[in-house]
Amino acid sequence: MSGGRTIHVTVNGTRFEREVEPRRLLADFLREDLGLTGTHVGCEHGVCGACTVLLDGDSARSCLTLAVQADGAEVETVEGLGTMDSLHPLQRAFREHHALQCGFCTPGMLMTALDLLRKHPSPSEAEIRDGLSGNLCRCTGYEHIVRAVRAAAAAQATAAQATAATSEREAGGAAARRHGPAAAAGGDGDAGGEPA
Numbered sequence: 184m185s186g187g188r189t190i191h192v193t194v195n196g197t198r199f200e201r202e203v204e205p206r207r208l209l210a211d212f213l214r215e216d217l218g219l220t221g222t223h224v225g226c227e228h229g230v231c232g233a234c235t236v237l238l239d240g241d242s243a244r245s246c247l248t249l250a251v252q253a254d255g256a257e258v259e260t261v262e263g264l265g266t267m268d269s270l271h272p273l274q275r276a277f278r279e280h281h282a283l284q285c286g287f288c289t290p291g292m293l294m295t296a297l298d299l300l301r302k303h304p305s306p307s308e309a310e311i312r313d314g315l316s317g318n319l320c321r322c323t324g325y326e327h328i329v330r331a332v333r334a335a336a337a338a339q340a341t342a343a344q345a346t347a348a349t350s351e352r353e354a355g356g357a358a359a360r361r362h363g364p365a366a367a368a369g370g371d372g373d374a375g376g377e378p379a
């Protein structure tokens with residue numbers, strides 16, 4: 184390739200080295216060079232949000248980003264979210280709440296929602312609507328999408344509480360093994376009560 188430039192991009196945890204033309208769009212790089220066609224291309228000029236990916240943790244329009252701008256960056260696409268056997272909580276919520284019809288906008292919606300929930304784990308409905316306002320859907324009327332993101336946020340909060348409770352229990356168990364039952368009960372494990 185004449186005038187090509189070598190870039191190194193990590194996509195969904197895998198590092199790629201490719202030579203690209205300086206004018207190659209990130210969307211085309213992902214879809215055509217890497218075969219990651221989950222990122223959709225709709226308007227191709229930054230309006231619809233279908234091409235949204237995360238670039239170093241921030242949502243970005245891949246139709247407005249050059250592949251060379253992603254050199255050295257971490258890119259996350261919808262393919263990195265979950266698998267058919269193990270859906271990401273957002274994907275599960277979209278399925279459970281009928282948040283997609285034709286599915287064309289869905290990859291962009293999911294990546295935008297992922298960015299939103301990482302930065303605002305408990306968003307209000309207004310914040311969800313605002314966060315998704317740059318993504319267009321011609322099918323759903325948005326209600327189900329908003330409902331799905333709320334459900335995913337709630338599921339995320341429940342999972343975080345369960346993880347915290349498990350860590351607490353494990354910490355208590357480890358203390359008990361180190362110092363005996365008094366430590367697990369909150370004591371220091373060696374005093375044995377008030378002095379006589």
Ligand code: FES
Nearest residue numbers: 225227229232246
């Ligand atoms: S295809 Fe990128 S915003 Fe529409």
Ligand code: FES
Nearest residue numbers: 284288320321322
């Ligand atoms: S589900 Fe069809 S465009 Fe959103």
